[in-house]
Amino acid sequence: YYTTHFSEYPITGAEQHVFDVAIWPENPVVEHGGSLWLNCSTSCQEADARGGLETSLMKEKKDNGSHWAVFQLVNITEWASVTECSFSCYGEHKSVQANIMVYQIPEHVELDSVPIMETGKVYNLTCRVASAAPVQLLTVTVYKGTKKLHVETFENHSAPGASDILVTFPITAQQDNHMEEVTCHIALDLRPRGQLLEKKSFSEVLKNFRGNDVIILSVTYIFSFLFCFLQFKA
16 A cells, blocks of 8 residues: 655745855955956746846946856945845845955055164154055054064954054164164955955164264364364464
8 A cells, every 4th residue: 555645834836946046256355446257146947037236336247148147347446335136036036245345455655764863762663554445454564674563453443445554663772773674564464255465665774873972973073173273273
């Protein structure tokens, strides 16, 4: 004999048409002003399932097929945008968003010129970073030779878009710093979604003198002047 099993819960028409919507890549990274390709697709089995890409960015439709379409986003200058892929399948609507990260490599990294320093006194090393984004992923490091003098990060930076960053670090002039090179180094770490981008300033050479050296040089100069004067009078 035959035994027939019935489901306790009847399958409805909607449950028979379960489908997914996907966008690829889901977490793209693009340079400010650049372009990006996105693939929008669905697993819906309806022959004429309709879908598309809604975005606040400039887009161009490049290609499409059964249940998929490819778009190019161009001249991406919005730091925070909404990009959504959606499809309708048997009357049901589903959508998914792409999380786009827009970055900008700093236009320049500069270390302010350092004056000739008197041993024992405190001076500021100032590093200027122009137009970096996202600032939350930026690290600024001040080096003396290969030694790290100061490291600064900006995880709590809340303003969207590119920002100018100023990092100031006090240094006490020491005799063993004389003729050492200092540089400002930045790292924009987009990993794991993107690359590690790095840039550094031109080097500045530290030059020290001792206060006693100035006194000795001044006295020597005075005696030399007097000696020449007396020789001239004679």
